[in-house]
Amino acid sequence: MGRGPADVARAASDEFAQARFAPLIARFNAQMKAAATEDALKTALTQITAKVGAFERVDGDTACKDAAPIRLCLTPLSFERARVTLQIAVDGEGLIAGLVIAGIAPR
Numbered sequence: 001m002g003r004g005p006a007d008v009a010r011a012a013s014d015e016f017a018q019a020r021f022a023p024l025i026a027r028f029n030a031q032m033k034a035a036a037t038e039d040a041l042k043t044a045l046t047q048i049t050a051k052v053g054a055f056e057r058v059d060g061d062t063a064c065k066d067a068a069p070i071r072l073c074l075t076p077l078s079f080e081r082a083r084v085t086l087q088i089a090v091d092g093e094g095l096i097a098g099l100v101i102a103g104i105a106p107r
Contacts, residue, residue: 005090009073017055029095053080
């Protein structure tokens, strides 16, 4: 797999949605490692799945745009009852500098 921002964001989105937190955290920069614990990630995913059901698949292309000095990448994820868009900020070293839920659209 490539190390471009879209590749990093897509892989990280899949890891988050499948509760594979160790490889996800390994992609974090130092600030994210300090701010986002495995417990916090588990809590976030538990809250999402309680609302929209189980994760099904990454559902479409990852789109990135410049927001110097990072790239903001959006990846759509399909869950049982909704499409969730995850926004991941990728820094110039290919590490994750931010991760937020950018939207939830019921299906």
